[in-house]
Amino acid sequence: xxxxxxxxxxxxxxxxxxxxxxxxxxxxxxxxxxxxxxxxxxxxxxxxxxxxxxxxxxxxxxxxxxxxxxxxxxxxxxxxxxxxxxxxxxxxxxxxxxxxxxxxxxxxxxxxxxxxxxxxxxxxxxxxxxxxxxxxxxxxxxxxxxxxxxxxxxxxxxxxxxxxxxxxxxxxxxxxxxxxxxxxxxxxxxxxxxxxxxxxxxxxxxxxxxxxxxxxxxxxxxxxxxxxxxxxxxxxxxxxxxxxxxxxxxxxxxxxxxxxxxxxxxxxxxxxxxxxxxxxxxxxxxxxxxxxxxxxxxxxxxxxxxxxxxxxxxxxxxxxxxxxxxxxxx
Amino acid sequence: xxxxxxxxxxxxxxxxxxxxxxxxxxxxxxxxxxxxxxxxxxxxxxxxxxxxxxxxxxxxxxxxxxxxxxxxxxxxxxxxxxxxxxxxxxxxxxxxxxxxxxxxxxxxxxxxxxxxxxxxxxxxxxxxxxxxxxxxxxxxxxxxxxxxxxxxxxxxxxxxxxxxxxxxxx
Numbered sequence: 229x230x231x232x233x234x235x236x237x238x239x240x241x242x243x244x245x246x247x248x249x250x251x252x253x254x255x256x257x258x259x260x261x262x263x264x265x266x267x268x269x270x271x272x273x274x275x276x277x278x279x280x281x282x283x284x285x286x287x288x289x290x291x292x293x294x295x296x297x298x299x300x301x302x303x304x305x306x307x308x309x310x311x312x313x314x315x316x317x318x319x320x321x322x323x324x325x326x327x328x329x330x331x332x333x334x335x336x337x338x339x340x341x342x343x344x345x346x347x348x349x350x351x352x353x354x355x356x357x358x359x360x361x362x363x364x365x366x367x368x369x370x371x372x373x374x375x376x377x378x379x380x381x382x383x384x385x386x387x388x389x390x391x392x393x394x395x396x397x398x399x400x401x402x403x404x405x406x407x408x409x410x411x412x413x414x415x416x417x418x419x420x421x422x423x424x425x426x427x428x429x430x431x432x433x434x435x436x437x438x439x440x441x442x443x444x445x446x447x448x449x450x451x452x453x454x455x456x457x458x459x460x461x462x463x464x465x466x467x468x469x470x471x472x473x474x475x476x477x478x479x480x481x482x483x484x485x486x487x488x489x490x491x492x493x494x495x496x497x498x499x500x501x502x503x504x505x506x507x508x509x510x511x512x513x514x515x516x517x518x519x520x521x522x523x524x525x526x527x528x529x530x531x532x533x534x535x536x537x538x539x540x541x542x543x544x545x546x547x548x549x550x551x552x553x554x555x556x557x558x
Numbered sequence: 559x560x561x562x563x564x565x566x567x568x569x570x571x572x573x574x575x576x577x578x579x580x581x582x583x584x585x586x587x588x589x590x591x592x593x594x595x596x597x598x599x600x601x602x603x604x605x606x607x608x609x610x611x612x613x614x615x616x617x618x619x620x621x622x623x624x625x626x627x628x629x630x631x632x633x634x635x636x637x638x639x640x641x642x643x644x645x646x647x648x649x650x651x652x653x654x655x656x657x658x659x660x661x662x663x664x665x666x667x668x669x670x671x672x673x674x675x676x677x678x679x680x681x682x683x684x685x686x687x688x689x690x691x692x693x694x695x696x697x698x699x700x701x702x703x704x705x706x707x708x709x710x711x712x713x714x715x716x717x718x719x720x721x722x723x724x725x726x727x728x
Contacts, residue, residue: 245632265637268639269622272639272640276673277673277674277675280673281623281670283623544633547633548628548632551628551629
């Protein structure tokens with residue numbers, strides 16, 4: 229499956245509004261800021277005694293998770309519920325696809341049940357694009373992570389967290405540490421940071437966990453934490469997937485922690501007011517020490533809270549864009 | 559730029575009427591929670607809040623998430639978070655908007671207020687009532703009743719120097 233990274237012709241309607249959210253690639257700074265502003269408004273909803281607004285009342289959202297996930301699926305589910313949508317979580321391992329039904333046939337059946345939005349996580353890069361482009365006209369598709377390609381809502385909740393704590397994304401020096409090669413989160417973060425005007429995006433990783441020609445991503449490359457973290461405003465640690473330890477990409481967990489794990493000593497290279505982020509789930513003592521994960525510079529739990537607001541923003545904006553598209557068609 | 563009506567004189571009168579109305583119900587005016595609906599209603603609420611020297615901070619509602627026409631017009635891209643910096647549960651609320659017409663904005667605002675808690679009462683104040691109601695919602699206090707042609711609309715400008723202007727409808 230091969231789809232262009234620039235998905236603007238798929239995910240935007242004729243008015244330039246979001247109708248799917250597949251990738252941050254190709255989206256303008258103004259649109260990314262609109263997502264952040266809308267999410268800002270939704271944060272307040274979570275503090276009310278009744279944590280709901282009626283925007284998606286009567287709409288049906290189906291969480292289609294072809295890959296296991298707890299945090300992302302839960303925050304999407306909460307986001308949809310806080311928008312008053314009806315939410316179905318489809319257990320793919322026991323679904324019809326495991327009985328031989330094609331993805332297209334399964335989705336057409338779900339469409340026939342008058343679904344309005346699919347939240348899709350898939351191990352195959354481009355799967356949400358495929359669904360948005362060829363399977364579901366009129367149904368909003370939200371990418372909840374596809375292969376090594378993109379995880380746009382995670383990237384946007386990270387941008388929201390940076391903006392909350394640093395006041396802006398523009399001009400920030402951001403260091404992303406860890407498994408860049410396999411990380412859809414890092415790809416989306418880098419694109420969002422560059423679009424929003426970060427002064428410098430650095431990646432810090434061993435050569436074996438970097439893609440071929442990493443500079444092509446528009447980042448500075450470091451193999452050493454001391455140099456890479458120097459004067460950084462934001463440090464984003466990536467999850468080191470333990471399963472990859474067996475692939476001879478790394479010598480051992482302890483060796484990795486020694487060189488690339490974030491502890492207080494290494495964090496001291498960054499600015500004194502630098503914030504520490506992690507998309508979770510964290511491997512304590514592998515990519516990050518507990519003293520840092522639970523320390524005063526950590527904003528990891530804020531990221532989780534912001535995940536709900538960003539997903540509410542993206543879902544309501546995509547639904548709004550679908551509505552406008554349908555009106556223009558009629 | 560002249561104003562169609564003297565907004566401040568009308569607000570002064572509305573303040574007097576509000577005090578009488580609230581206190582005749584046995585409620586201390588200093589205990590009410592004042593809420594303005596963005597944008598014009600907030601400007602008016604701010605004037606009244608200062609005039610009555612109310613001790614509790616005033617609230618601001620953006621009803622974008624509660625509009626009943628989302629499925630027709632979509633999300634307002636300039637939505638700002640609502641702010642109710644006081645307890646609404648069992649509180650006497652004064653809700654203020656610049657113009658009431660169909661009643662749909664007020665319905666949305668009341669729905670939103672109830673998501674913060676169940677108020678003891680809501681008193682509705684509008685600077686201008688244009689009639690043309692589509693829902694059975696009536697303000698308790700009105701500054702001016704107007705009848706407009708279909709190709710006309712009124713707009714409150716502010717916040718410094720509150721003025722009401724007659725404009726051509728889009």
